[in-house]
Amino acid sequence: MKTVVVVGGGITGLCTMHYLKRQAEKMNMPVRLVLAEKNAYLGGKMHSIQEHGFIMETGADSMVARHPSVLNLIKELEFESELVYNETGISYIHTNNELHAIPAGSTFGIPMSLDSLYASTLISNEGKERALKDSELPNTKFTKESSIGEFLEYFLGKEIVEKQIAPVLAGVYSGDLYQLSLASTLPYLVDYKNDYGSIMKGFEANREQFEQAANKKFISFRNGLSSLMNRLEELLPEVEFYKNTSTERILKIDHGYEVTFNNGERIYADVVVLAVPNTVVRSILNDSQLDRNFGKFTNGSAITMYLGFDIPDTVLPKDGTGFIVSHNSDLVCNASTWTSRKWKHTSHNGKLLVRLFYKSNNPKYEELVAMSDEELTQVALEDIRLSLNIEEKPIVVNIEKWIDAMPKYDLAHNEALQETIEDMEKNYPNVFIAGCSYFGVGIGACIENGKNTAEKVIKALK
Numbered sequence: 241m242k243t244v245v246v247v248g249g250g251i252t253g254l255c256t257m258h259y260l261k262r263q264a265e266k267m268n269m270p271v272r273l274v275l276a277e278k279n280a281y282l283g284g285k286m287h288s289i290q291e292h293g294f295i296m297e298t299g300a301d302s303m304v305a306r307h308p309s310v311l312n313l314i315k316e317l318e319f320e321s322e323l324v325y326n327e328t329g330i331s332y333i334h335t336n337n338e339l340h341a342i343p344a345g346s347t348f349g350i351p352m353s354l355d356s357l358y359a360s361t362l363i364s365n366e367g368k369e370r371a372l373k374d375s376e377l378p379n380t381k382f383t384k385e386s387s388i389g390e391f392l393e394y395f396l397g398k399e400i401v402e403k404q405i406a407p408v409l410a411g412v413y414s415g416d417l418y419q420l421s422l423a424s425t426l427p428y429l430v431d432y433k434n435d436y437g438s439i440m441k442g443f444e445a446n447r448e449q450f451e452q453a454a455n456k457k458f459i460s461f462r463n464g465l466s467s468l469m470n471r472l473e474e475l476l477p478e479v480e481f482y483k484n485t486s487t488e489r490i491l492k493i494d495h496g497y498e499v500t501f502n503n504g505e506r507i508y509a510d511v512v513v514l515a516v517p518n519t520v521v522r523s524i525l526n527d528s529q530l531d532r533n534f535g536k537f538t539n540g541s542a543i544t545m546y547l548g549f550d551i552p553d554t555v556l557p558k559d560g561t562g563f564i565v566s567h568n569s570d571l572v573c574n575a576s577t578w579t580s581r582k583w584k585h586t587s588h589n590g591k592l593l594v595r596l597f598y599k600s601n602n603p604k605y606e607e608l609v610a611m612s613d614e615e616l617t618q619v620a621l622e623d624i625r626l627s628l629n630i631e632e633k634p635i636v637v638n639i640e641k642w643i644d645a646m647p648k649y650d651l652a653h654n655e656a657l658q659e660t661i662e663d664m665e666k667n668y669p670n671v672f673i674a675g676c677s678y679f680g681v682g683i684g685a686c687i688e689n690g691k692n693t694a695e696k697v698i699k700a701l702k
Contacts, residue, residue, distance in 0.1 A: 241270045242701055245499050245509040247487045247524065249277030250284025251683055252675040253515035254472045255313065255690025256697070257479055263698045271701060274507060276482040276499075281466070282473055285645075285676075286683070288464025291636050293588040294580075295464045296546040298640045300683055301577070301595070302326065302458035302465075306449075307684025309691065310459070317471050319461075324585045326458040332563035333362060333407050334627060337570055339563055342408065347450060348426065349408035350392070351400075352443035362404045362566075370397030375438040384427045387651060389417030391429065395439060407566040410601070411575050413681070415540065415648040424649035462585050487516075487524055490671065497671065511670045511700050513693055517645060518677035530663050536656035537677055540646040541600040543608060545620045546579070546593060548636035553580040553592040555630060563627065572608070573623045574599045592630075596620050600646075613639050647677050670700045 244260065246253045257275055264271050281287060285299030303310050305325070314320055332339040342349060345356035357368055374395040382391045388409070393401045406417050413425055422430055432442020443450065461467045473481065486502040496510045514521045518537045522530070562577040573596040580587035580594075587593050598608050598619075608616065617637050624630050657678055664671060672693055679689040 242510040243272040244511045246275045246513040248515035249282040252686040252690045256693045259691045259694035273479045276485045278486040283469035286465045288466035294548045295586040302460045303683040305459045309687040310684045322461040329559045329561040334563045335566040336568045349405035367399035384423040388422045407564045419650045515674040533660040538648045539644040542642045543598040546638040547634040549592040
């Protein structure tokens with residue numbers, strides 16, 4: 241019987257096991273399945289904490305509903321009854337110490353129609369007129385490998401990019417738009433421009449698919465995202481889960497690999513999947529020949545904070561769900577989600593739960609990361625006071641520091657990935673890299689990557 245070891249019990253590693261088990265059973269292929277996870281729990285960046293009637297997600301707070309892999313997995317797990325959808329409402333940009341609504345009918349701040357463009361209070365009339373030149377400017381130089389910042393500024397103008405689009409996109413992709421490629425963010429924008437002559441006309445032609453996803457964009461579960469991890473584990477009784485177990489090294493021997501764990505145990509594996517961050521992959525392989533490419537992948541950092549209050553969340557602005565911070569703001573945070581409003585299941589008694597984000601591109605980040613939890617809490621409370629005029633003390637505070645743990649897909653990413661895959665095939669056949677460091681930061685992309693990785697493993701086992 242052959243052995244497969246998956247290193248990393250996040251969503252990618254678990255989905256690799258889920259689809260590997262299904263494929264192996266379908267093909268009547270006996271295989272020993274081992275998953276090693278350094279934490280006491282599975283899920284990685286998807287982990288839920290429950291305290292004082294609040295549900296707080298330490299990493300990702302939801303999944304994008306329209307990604308086909310997400311609902312397909314949930315149906316396969318027969319877990320639809322646990323689904324919850326986000327409440328719809330207004331998202332804001334905080335600029336000049338005021339909240340401005342991100343216009344309805346926009347995607348990532350990009351207007352999908354003339355009505356959406358004209359409704360914006362974030363940009364001037366001159367900025368709106370400049371955005372209309374999109375339909376007059378032909379695309380003669382931009383491809384999906386181009387910078388999304390340069391692409392959008394060229395066709396829509398600097399003002400709308402700076403004041404409305406960049407705050408939203410940078411909040412999602414944790415990077416400088418001028419260092420992020422279209423391929424790693426919104427590749428369909430190039431197709432819209434090329435096929436319809438303008439970005440907005442492309443959105444209008446594809447309006448139906450965006451309108452279908454507009455109201456209920458995101459999903460979670462009644463008991464938090466960890467319940468999905470628990471469901472996956474429950475349906476994988478054949479898998480040997482090594483929790484509280486770090487993988488120290490992989491050594492090539494004979495026709496396979498010796499995997500060594502921090503407790504001294506060693507397992508011989510025919511196939512290994514490294515579904516862990518790039519920094520961990522580098523440490524496990526410890527191969528200077530591969531470092532030239534592994535070193536090209538970059539990461540950002542973030543501090544996220546939940547504050548729960550013993551007051552009703554009706555104190556929030558009507559229909560609002562949160563904001564992103566732009567220019568000329570006295571706030572320190574990069575963004576805030578009004579969690580109890582956006583996700584009703586996170587507050588069992590209707591009390592206020594707020595989440596704030598402080599990212600490594602924040603001018604004060606170095607000061608923040610050096611602060612104690614008590615000092616960080618005071619910074620967050622001041623941000624809440626300034627943005628919501630709330631001065632109550634919290635009954636719950638949860639602080640998570642994701643240091644160098646947020647993958648940034650800059651312009652060098654795709655080339656580095658292809659070269660790394662080629663190096664791995666040459667030097668470590670049947671060792672596969674996987675996960676958000678390489679194949680997409682969204683949970684949907686991680687699920688899809690797990691499925692694709694399982695198919696590679698099956699081929700390697702034949």
